[in-house]
Amino acid sequence: MNWLRVYAIVYLVFLYLPVLLLPVFSFNDATVIAFPLQGFTTQWFKELAGISALHGALKNSLFIGIVSATLSTILGICAARASTRYRFPFKAPIMGAIMLPLVLPEIIVAVSLLVVLMQLGFSLTSWTVIMGHTLICTPFAIAILSSSFQGLDQSLEEAAVDLGETRWGAFSKIILPLVTPGIVASFLIAFTISMDEFIIAFFLTGADPTLPVYIWSQLRFPKRLPSVMALGTLLIVASLVLLSVAEYFRRRGIRRTGAKDSGGFL
């Protein structure tokens, strides 16, 4: 099946084409983004250091990302534990409703939150963005954490209780250490999603834009494009590092619980 292999490689090129162009043009010594290349420069990266609006947006995004990732991971732990360990009435519809934001168009989530906030008279701040991001990150957190909770042997917890631990003691001393890799992976994934998310932030952000909203505002100015490319390169390097760390922890978690590796995050 040689033609299938050729097709697969062509397809991978298609997948990576935009991502690979980013570093190429961020080092290109020309303001126009086109071939042929003009020579090597690092001036676009140096330019980034001098834009204070960018630094504000970056700080804001980091804050929103960390808080949303923490909140959605905590909610994810509760939901994943509840759904794998306990039975309760209306379990399937409730879990379905929590996972709904995965398939709901993001613009719908954004405008409906905006409408509610307008009606309640809230002003738009970073916290409103955090609310929206927590909402869309939680299903991902649950998906990752469910697989770590599912791999657990229930008798471990029962053994701890039989040996005199309290319920909480068994949870914090036995279960938590075993699912820690899953928690780290879930936090990193949620953080990455929040850092990248545009539409909800675009609708719900107040006076301080997030990084994607800032980038969006810069795309209109052709003169700024090379430095946007440089910024994009840095962002991609950062997400690759985060993802590799997340993948490392996910694999370690699977090894620890003795389950078989079944592939990627989804």
Added chain:
Amino acid sequence: MLLLLAVPLATIFAFSFWSQDFLSIDRTLTLKNYREAFTDPIYRVFLLRSLWISGVVTVVTVVLAFPIAYFVSFHVPPERKALWIFLITIPFWTSYLLRAFLWKVILGFNGVLNSGLLGLGIIDEPLTFILYNTNAVVITLAHAFAPFTILPIYVALEKIDRSLLEASQDLGEGTARTFFRVTLPLAMPGVVAATLIVFIPTIGDYVTPRLVGGPDGLMIANMIQTQFLKLNNAPMGAALSVLAMGAVTLISLIFLFANRRFLK
């Protein structure tokens, strides 16, 4: 958490029956927004175009993705499968905004593709049919949703018992007939899931049509944004959101019903 989602959805539903009275919201129930949405051709054009673009994107993405999922599942040695899946998902974790923008850079009049092809002497003048129209939107979205389609199809293919395929061949079926009569029907749950995972979110996509769509490639999400943030007519925007959601749900249900025999 449930409230955080249910309350906004209920509010948007309620909003769609209200109307904008200059600066305040008139809360008497009315079907005015829906009447306007159905009679004013501009809304109809936007809604139908969104459904059409999403449909095309879905077909293109799933058809392009199936061979990849098939290749990884059937022709890659087991120990290298995780690596392939990881390779396929990496581009998906880079900023969606930047990826959409990069397609604009690639497809543009003076863009990477045109300047590259001109430089190589393959074409004499820039290709214009690839930016600021629906083609560009389809290419960009097909790229953005690729991992979403490959993964569910791959998972479905992985579940197929390989001895069934051997049995089919032993009983005298050819490779092609085995594929169409055994492999494909068994992979259908993955294909159906992939279809819905692409179709539903693309309807609400804002960034791609705005960046690469040009005036003829704008979709319903752009109209919803205009209603909310530019025209300050939240009820009309809400009505359009409800209509878009309704249309998506209806089509998805019809699609599920049409494929019910594969989903048992």
